[in-house]
Every structure is written in C-alpha cells, then in structure tokens.
Amino acid sequence: MEGRVNLFLGVENSKVNVSTFHGTFMSLFNQLKKQNPAYSSIGVQGGNADEGEFEYKRELRKLINKYNLYKFDKNNEKTIFERVSFWTNMGCSIDEMTDYIEKHFDSVIDDKADRPVSVRFNSMINELNQIRKENEIVVYDDFLINLYAALLQYSEAREFVQNRYDYIFIDEFQDINPLQMETVKLICPPTISSKLIIVGDDDQSIYAFRGSDPNYIKDFPNLYNTQEIRLMRNYRSKKKIVDAGNWVISYNEHDRIQKSMDAFHKDDGEAIIVECPDTKEEAQWILSRSQEIGKLEPFVLEDKVEPINYTKSTVLYRSRRQLQSMFQALDVKGVPYVIEKMDDVMGIFSIQDFNNAFGMWQELVTSEGNKFQFWRSILTNALGHYFVSNRAIEQWFENLEVASISDVFLEAYALVIEKSKTKDTLPLKQYLSLLISLKQGKPVNMKEVAEHFLAFPRVKENVTDEERNGF
Ligand SMILES: Nc1ncnc2c1ncn2[C@@H]1O[C@H](COP(=O)(O)OP(=O)(O)OP(=O)(O)O)[C@@H](O)[C@H]1O
Structure with a gap:
C-alpha cells in the first residue's frame, strides 16, 4: 500500500503514514507518552508483542491451573485466550466479561470448585494483568486498548490525535471491530467537519469471528454526515466471473447493502461453481x-x-x-x-517454525570465524520450543561459564529439565548432534533433523497432523 501511495504521488517517501490499526494506534500512543509521562501508567506497556504473546499464553496456562479453570478453557470451540481477545476487541471491560461468564457459564460448567467460574475468572484475569504489567508482557491487543483508554480518559490526548492528521483513510472498513470503531470515533468525532474517508464492502467481511462487524459500514451514514461514492465497476475479472460472484454474494445472510457489480471486461469466458465434499x-x-x-x-x-x-x-x-x-x-x-514461491508451500517449508530454524542452520553452516552467536540463536530457538521463557534463556546465557560447545549443550539439557514441563531432552540432543555433524561438514539426513525439530513440544503443539503428514 505504501508503495502504491508513493507511486501515485510520484515521490519516494511521502508524508502519508500508511499502517495497520495496531501500528497506528501504537505509534499514536507512543507520541502521547512523549508529551506526558502520565500515560505511562495506562494498561500494560513495554516489551515485544511477538514474545509477549508467547509469554502471555504461558502465564495464562499457569493461572488456568491455579484457578482450576481447565474445564472452562476446554468448553466449546474457544479457549480462554481466544475468548478474552475476542471480548477485548468487542470493547468489553473485565467486569463485563465476568458478567457474561456468570450469565452463560456459571451454571453450565460443573468443576466441583467452591467459587463459580466467573469469580475465579475475574481473579485470574486481574492476576494475569498484574503479572503482565510487572513483567512487561505485552500482546497486540494492548496497542488498541492503551490508546483507547488514554483517549477516553484525557481530553488533551483527544485534542492531540484529532489534530494529528489532515485526513484519515480507512480501507477494508467492513473489518473494523467495536474497539477500533470506538477509538476511531475519539480520533475523528462525528462532526460536520470530519475528515474521515472510508472504503469497504460489507459483502467482503471475513473477520466476524474476531469481532469485526460489517454493520458499521452500513450504519456509517447514520453516524457521520457522509458523501457516498459507489464504485460498482469491477476491473479485475471478466464478466462471467463477476456475474458468478454477484450470484454467490447475493446469498450472504447478513443485512447487506443491496448491490451488484458490473464487469468492465465484457469478454465471455467461462465460470463454473462446483461444490466438493472435500x-x-x-x-x-x-x-x-x-x-x-x-x-x-x-x-x-x-x-x-x-x-x-x-x-x-x-x-x-x-x-x-x-x-x-x-x-x-x-x-x-x-x-x-x-509453484510460485516454491519454498513457501512445499511440505515442511510451509511450517513457519521450521522455516525460521532452517534459516539459522544455514547461517551456522555458511558462517566463518566465531560461531557462538549462531549457536546461541539456534539454542534460544530450540529452548523456546521447549517452553523455556526468553527471560530464563537470556539469564542462562549471561551466567554461562563453560569451555566448549558440548558443555553448553549439557547445560542446555539441564536448563530444560529445570525449567520446562517436558523433561524429554532426547529430540534436542539428537537435533544438536546432527547440527554439529552438519557444521563439521559430515553428510546429514536433513529429514532426520526436521523430525527431531518437529518433536520439540511447542512445535508439536503448533503443527497440524496434515502438515506433519504432508512432510
Ligand atoms: N479505473 C481503472 N481502470 C483500469 N483498471 C483498474 C481501474 N481501477 C482499478 N483497476 C484494476 O482493477 C484491479 C482491482 O483494483 P483495486 O485493488 O483498486 O480494487 P479494490 O476495489 O480495492 O479491490 P478490493 O475490493 O479487493 O479491495 C487492479 O488490478 C487495478 O489495477
């Protein structure tokens, strides 16, 4: 998108800021923090959200055990993690979540505990947030919540963001969720002089399961004083495909904006819709x-x-x-x-965890001179897949006093036994010994390396049977 904007404006770097909701909200919040340290006490801050998501799940797992919420976690199709994220994006507070659980789950889930599920959930989520705050365990949702909280609470924060941009364009508006919408309303209040330009198609809404709501696009003219331009010509596909699309979409069940696309390319072609059982x-x-x-x-x-x-x-x-x-x-x-972009779709390479590790092996094999930093990356990655926290791994490296790489490995097995819930270090041992052979230039069967890697507990959890069998 950024490239398209620059192309359109004929410049290399335009002043137009192109970003996701998460990116924009995080950036705005950071700008606010620079202006007033008071914002630093809002919500959970600091840390890296990629690592944070992982640590969050780890802490949550411990607390689910502590509060005996295992049955609730396994109830129906959503885990507690998914429910909390969904509710957060729906704009619910912890109290609202608790009320909802009281109404819908307390009498359904019988786990023989002395306090109802909702009460235990409430204590658990508050403890989790306390732990997250202390340890700076940030997740992506925090970027949305923090800005929303700051804008809601402080009028000068609203004033700042409202004057920050001349115009705001939001693409794929059908995918906006309540928390994002409420924040947008604070950034760009519905007044006569609003500077909001939205683009979207309620028929293309695909994130309802994550809380997005296509009704926002339909109701937009009721909220803002709007001028509407309908883009009803399809330049992308030929007539038969556009007609087939119109036909399929007409069955969409939500209260849709009635519309039908008109194909720019009139050539005939053929479009067939087939329903297959699998x-x-x-x-x-x-x-x-x-x-x-x-x-x-x-x-x-x-x-x-x-x-x-x-x-x-x-x-x-x-x-x-x-x-x-x-x-x-x-x-x-x-x-x-x-296959276009072969390495992305073939067997084992379609697994992101494997791809990351594979890059590290390549660096190790092709590197010259001191290899310790490459071994360090490989070990950090492998220990992470054994559910050892980044913090523990960092500390371990700092205190490491060993003479050879094989001693480092021995210490690593000990760390797994101490810190991981899985004590089976065999896959790790085999994996590392094959990598040593590889580094020494001996022939190694990469399928074996991959098999040991796939046996690491976290990888095992992440990989589907289909992916494993495909490999
Ligand atoms: N006025 C035009 N003349 C010729 N081609 C066009 C025109 N407008 C768009 N196209 C082509 O049509 C295709 C789709 O355009 P674009 O991605 O802008 O559509 P869109 O409405 O944003 O799609 P989506 O609904 O998927 O978000 C692109 O290949 C683009 O180059």
Whole structure:
C-alpha cells in the first residue's frame, strides 16, 4: 500500500503514514507518552508483542491451573485466550466479561470448585494483568486498548490525535471491530467537519469471528454526515466471473447493502461453481478440468509433442493447507507443475517454525570465524520450543561459564529439565548432534533433523497432523 501511495504521488517517501490499526494506534500512543509521562501508567506497556504473546499464553496456562479453570478453557470451540481477545476487541471491560461468564457459564460448567467460574475468572484475569504489567508482557491487543483508554480518559490526548492528521483513510472498513470503531470515533468525532474517508464492502467481511462487524459500514451514514461514492465497476475479472460472484454474494445472510457489480471486461469466458465434499475431490475435479482444457491444444517443446498442455491452467488457492490434496493428485497422476514461491508451500517449508530454524542452520553452516552467536540463536530457538521463557534463556546465557560447545549443550539439557514441563531432552540432543555433524561438514539426513525439530513440544503443539503428514 505504501508503495502504491508513493507511486501515485510520484515521490519516494511521502508524508502519508500508511499502517495497520495496531501500528497506528501504537505509534499514536507512543507520541502521547512523549508529551506526558502520565500515560505511562495506562494498561500494560513495554516489551515485544511477538514474545509477549508467547509469554502471555504461558502465564495464562499457569493461572488456568491455579484457578482450576481447565474445564472452562476446554468448553466449546474457544479457549480462554481466544475468548478474552475476542471480548477485548468487542470493547468489553473485565467486569463485563465476568458478567457474561456468570450469565452463560456459571451454571453450565460443573468443576466441583467452591467459587463459580466467573469469580475465579475475574481473579485470574486481574492476576494475569498484574503479572503482565510487572513483567512487561505485552500482546497486540494492548496497542488498541492503551490508546483507547488514554483517549477516553484525557481530553488533551483527544485534542492531540484529532489534530494529528489532515485526513484519515480507512480501507477494508467492513473489518473494523467495536474497539477500533470506538477509538476511531475519539480520533475523528462525528462532526460536520470530519475528515474521515472510508472504503469497504460489507459483502467482503471475513473477520466476524474476531469481532469485526460489517454493520458499521452500513450504519456509517447514520453516524457521520457522509458523501457516498459507489464504485460498482469491477476491473479485475471478466464478466462471467463477476456475474458468478454477484450470484454467490447475493446469498450472504447478513443485512447487506443491496448491490451488484458490473464487469468492465465484457469478454465471455467461462465460470463454473462446483461444490466438493472435500479437498481430495476438489483436487480431482481441478485436475480433470485442466486435462480437458489442456487437450484442446497440445504442448510442443523442441519438436516433442505432449498431448495435454498443462501450461494452460493455473490454480489459485486460499490457504496452503488446501494445497496438500492438490499436490498429491498431481504427483499420483505424474502431472508436471510449477509453484510460485516454491519454498513457501512445499511440505515442511510451509511450517513457519521450521522455516525460521532452517534459516539459522544455514547461517551456522555458511558462517566463518566465531560461531557462538549462531549457536546461541539456534539454542534460544530450540529452548523456546521447549517452553523455556526468553527471560530464563537470556539469564542462562549471561551466567554461562563453560569451555566448549558440548558443555553448553549439557547445560542446555539441564536448563530444560529445570525449567520446562517436558523433561524429554532426547529430540534436542539428537537435533544438536546432527547440527554439529552438519557444521563439521559430515553428510546429514536433513529429514532426520526436521523430525527431531518437529518433536520439540511447542512445535508439536503448533503443527497440524496434515502438515506433519504432508512432510
Ligand atoms: N479505473 C481503472 N481502470 C483500469 N483498471 C483498474 C481501474 N481501477 C482499478 N483497476 C484494476 O482493477 C484491479 C482491482 O483494483 P483495486 O485493488 O483498486 O480494487 P479494490 O476495489 O480495492 O479491490 P478490493 O475490493 O479487493 O479491495 C487492479 O488490478 C487495478 O489495477
């Protein structure tokens, strides 16, 4: 988006600030803090949110045990972590969350405890926030909550942010959630001279499960004095696809803004909508369809004629997981294919944790001179996957007094046994010994390295069966 804006304005770096809600709200809050130290006492601050999310879950797990909220955590499809995040984004306070639990769960969950679920939840979440505050365990939601709290509480904070921008554009407005909307209203109050420009399509709302609400776009003219421009021409696709899209969308069940897109490209083409019971049948359908299309015109390369021209087909997919069946179907039938950005979708490389670790191994193998920093990254990564906290790992490195790398490993196993709930250090031992061999230039079966890596407790938890089997 930033690139597009710069291109449009014909400059390399424009003054237009392009960012997500989280990024913008965090930046505004930091600007406020520079003006007045009073804001430093709001909510949970400091720390890095990537690490924070992990530590938050760790602390939460401990507290779920302490307050015996295990049954509540496992109740229905949402965990406590997901519920709290959802409620936070819905703009609920802790008291409102507690009331909701009292109403909907206290009589449903029977865990033989002396206090109801709602009371224990309330104590737990307050203790969690206290721990988070003391240890600066920040999660992404904090960026939203802190700015909202500051704006709600301090009129000079509102005044500052209201004068900060000449215009505010919000794209994909159908995905806004109540907490973001309430904050936007404080940044840009609905007055005659509002400077808010929103773009969105209520039919493209996909984050309702995270609290986004397409009604905000529909109700926008009731809140703000608006001028509306309807962009009803579709330049992206040909007529049949646009018509098919209109037809599918007309079945959307929310109280939608009635509309239908008009295709700019009038060429005919063909669009077929097929409902398949699973990804395997879907892959079979795609394959036989691409064979039909490929037969229309054979593929000729250096006088060799292939009866089916597979270069005529492209498969677009929504998530990597859907692709596993497609790969299998292609492999079974021996169909040639290429993948854009191969390393992102193939087997083990589709697993983010693995990709990160793989980058570290490459650095270790190709580095010259002192390797300690590369071993340090690899160990920090591996110990993290054993649920040892970053803080504990850092402290451990600081106090480490050993002569050789094999002594470091021995200390690392001891750390796992001391700090991790999993005491099985075998995968870690095997993993590190293979990496040592790799570093020494000996041949190593990378599949084995990956298998040990996948046996680390946290990786095991994160990886789905499908991903594991795909590998
Ligand atoms: N006026 C135009 N003339 C020709 N092509 C256009 C025009 N406007 C947009 N396009 C092309 O149509 C495609 C979609 O444009 P764009 O991403 O701006 O649409 P959008 O409405 O923001 O899409 P979405 O609803 O997915 O957010 C792009 O390839 C763009 O280059």
